[in-house]
Amino acid sequence: MKIAMIGTGYVGLVSGACFSDFGHDVICVDKDSSKIDALHAGKIPIYEPGLDELVASNVSAGRLRFTTELASALDGVDAVFIAVGTPSRRGDGHADLSYVYAVAEELAGALDHEAVVVTKSTVPVGTGDEVERILNEKGHGLTHSVGSNPEFLREGAAIGDFKRPDRIVIGVEDERAEKVLREIYRPLFLNEAPVLATRRRTAEMIKYAANAFLATKITFINEIADLCEAVGADVQDVARGIGLDNRIGKKFLNAGPGYGGSCFPKDTLALMKTAQDHDVPLRIVEATVQANDLRKRSMGRKIVHALGDDARGKRVAILGLTFKPNTDDMRDSPALAIVQTLLDAGAKVVAYDPEGMEIAAPMMPQVEMADSVYAAAEGADVVAIVTEWDAFRALDFGRLAQSVKQRILVDLRNIYRPEEVTRHGFQYIAIGTSAA
Numbered sequence: 098m099k100i101a102m103i104g105t106g107y108v109g110l111v112s113g114a115c116f117s118d119f120g121h122d123v124i125c126v127d128k129d130s131s132k133i134d135a136l137h138a139g140k141i142p143i144y145e146p147g148l149d150e151l152v153a154s155n156v157s158a159g160r161l162r163f164t165t166e167l168a169s170a171l172d173g174v175d176a177v178f179i180a181v182g183t184p185s186r187r188g189d190g191h192a193d194l195s196y197v198y199a200v201a202e203e204l205a206g207a208l209d210h211e212a213v214v215v216t217k218s219t220v221p222v223g224t225g226d227e228v229e230r231i232l233n234e235k236g237h238g239l240t241h242s243v244g245s246n247p248e249f250l251r252e253g254a255a256i257g258d259f260k261r262p263d264r265i266v267i268g269v270e271d272e273r274a275e276k277v278l279r280e281i282y283r284p285l286f287l288n289e290a291p292v293l294a295t296r297r298r299t300a301e302m303i304k305y306a307a308n309a310f311l312a313t314k315i316t317f318i319n320e321i322a323d324l325c326e327a328v329g330a331d332v333q334d335v336a337r338g339i340g341l342d343n344r345i346g347k348k349f350l351n352a353g354p355g356y357g358g359s360c361f362p363k364d365t366l367a368l369m370k371t372a373q374d375h376d377v378p379l380r381i382v383e384a385t386v387q388a389n390d391l392r393k394r395s396m397g398r399k400i401v402h403a404l405g406d407d408a409r410g411k412r413v414a415i416l417g418l419t420f421k422p423n424t425d426d427m428r429d430s431p432a433l434a435i436v437q438t439l440l441d442a443g444a445k446v447v448a449y450d451p452e453g454m455e456i457a458a459p460m461m462p463q464v465e466m467a468d469s470v471y472a473a474a475e476g477a478d479v480v481a482i483v484t485e486w487d488a489f490r491a492l493d494f495g496r497l498a499q500s501v502k503q504r505i506l507v508d509l510r511n512i513y514r515p516e517e518v519t520r521h522g523f524q525y526i527a528i529g530t531s532a533a
């Protein structure tokens with residue numbers, strides 16, 4: 098199949114590279130010439146494990162190309178995927194669809210044959226209808242098919258998620274779109290990945306419902322964690338105890354500082370707004386959004402509390418800034434609110450993150466960036482693990498004990514067992530347990 102992927106952001110680049118790896122002929126289009134130049138030079142603008150090799154091998158096999166020229170990229174394509182951003186609209190939290198509709202307008206003008214146009218960007222229910230209207234009203238009398246094919250990629254694990262998906266969701270209104278999408282994903286059917294073919298609006302809804310459910314699951318366990326602390330129970334055993342029930346499932350029950358990232362915060366907000374507009378308030382999602390927002394600052398206060406509720410002039414070492422490991426993404430990272438809370442309390446903050454410091458530094462100019470865990474911990478009154486990078490899972494506590502001023506470890510990701518830390522003379526404060 099000949100595929101054009103519009104947008105070389107996270108989703109577009111991973112999807113384009115994976116489609117080409119399936120053997121399709123893929124051309125990725127982006128208006129940003131610096132991105133395309135970088136890709137031509139073999140540089141990947143995002144941090145995603147394995148993506149550089151995947152891009153390089155498919156470029157050299159001649160199956161993956163990059164361009165800024167939309168019109169020539171559309172030459173003979175069977176399918177065009179729209180994978181541009183849908184950020185939260187300033188002021189009201191609705192998804193900003195201006196980039197998606199601008200692409201639809203351009204496609205209407207530039208497509209000289211009938212094709213299947215698919216939205217991969219996360220878009221509110223009904224967006225596909227509008228894309229179809231634009232294409233077919235302004236498209237030289239051609240009738241294009243419009244489908245929805247949401248992605249469920251986790252940053253840091255995106256290639257694996259793409260190639261071994263739990264499911265593929267295809268939302269279509271006609272047979273042509275279904276046929277083309279099934280053909281594109283045929284290599285995965287051979288791996289028996291379940292395919293759910295449904296109507297377009299339903300596919301759009303599935304994406305939001307999935308993310309809202311996962312965000313709710315995390316928020317649920319985070320609130321249970323707070324209660325565990327209050328009553329003297331252990332949230333990790335509670336998570337295991339409920340997760341072994343197949344109806345609940347073990348995944349996404351790790352209590353932590355609150356969810357962040359490019360999807361959950363934006364998508365929960367957009368879903369909430371759509372629901373309010375239709376007079377169908379989603380009270381559970383609203384509560385999730387509010388609880389998660391409050392949680393981030395409360396995690397900052399937890400660190401202040403570890404300092405005897407007086408952080409003024411104290412030195413806090415933050416380990417991990419990105420919203421999760423294996424990414425350099427700082428979008429809606431809990432670290433942003435945590436650091437701000439600490440600065441507000443008068444603390445001096447020093448941070449170390451294996452990949453995120455370059456992006457984080459301008460977002461938190463008052464924070465000193467250190468070049469290692471131990472440099473960050475030098476003279477610290479408290480060390481706090483905010484992101485569970487592998488590099489923090491086997492800390493040399495002997496060395497850490499020599500570096501810090503006070504031996505206090507706040508572990509917001511529960512990556513240690515208390516005795517591993519306390520035997521080195523550290524006070525250990527975790528999430529959802531009263532044991533210290």
Ligand code: UDX
Pocket residue numbers: 248249250251252253308311315348349350351352353354355356357358359360361420421
């Ligand atoms: C998510 C969805 O998983 C993915 O399907 C969708 O396409 C995009 O959004 P991503 O944002 O990359 O992917 O990260 P994910 O691994 O899902 O984590 C999201 C946030 O939840 C992170 O801040 C993470 O730390 C937090 N989280 C996750 C928890 O706090 N506890 C958990 O048990 C799981």
